[in-house]
Amino acid sequence: MIVVDTNILAYFWLPSDHTELCEQLFKKDPEWIAPVLWKSEFRSVVTLYMRKNLIDLSEAIQITEKAKSQMKERDVKKFASAVSGSFVKSPEQFLTGSCCIKCNMILNPRVFL
DSSP, X not given: OEEEOHHHHHHHHSOSTTHHHHHHHHHHOOOEXXXXXXXXXXXXXXXXXXXXXXXXXXXXXXXXXXXXXXXXTOXXXXXXXXXXXXXXXXXXXXXXXXXXXXXXXXXXXXXXX
16 A cells, blocks of 8 residues: 555656656555545646646546546545554655555655655
8 A cells, every 4th residue: 555645646647757657656556545635636736737738628627537536435534544654754764664664655656666
């Protein structure tokens, strides 16, 4: 199980330099959960992509629906009893193993791969 933030979800679903890494991360462990606020933060990122004309409205709706489908019933609040121990707060912490990891919180896909 990996706790991902909105950036990872955005990199996974929207075209970016990190999309391929996030796809590899998903292949390595597809059991993702996210903080409850991911939906509103994700909508903000999708809106930014629309403002920059990187995607249009129909693509934005489609991408948002796919992301919501992937993460349905997968927010941290619903998994609170299963998620214990320390979250990784920095890449250094993850790489050195200086925290007790029961699940991995990923803010950067390179950290986990």
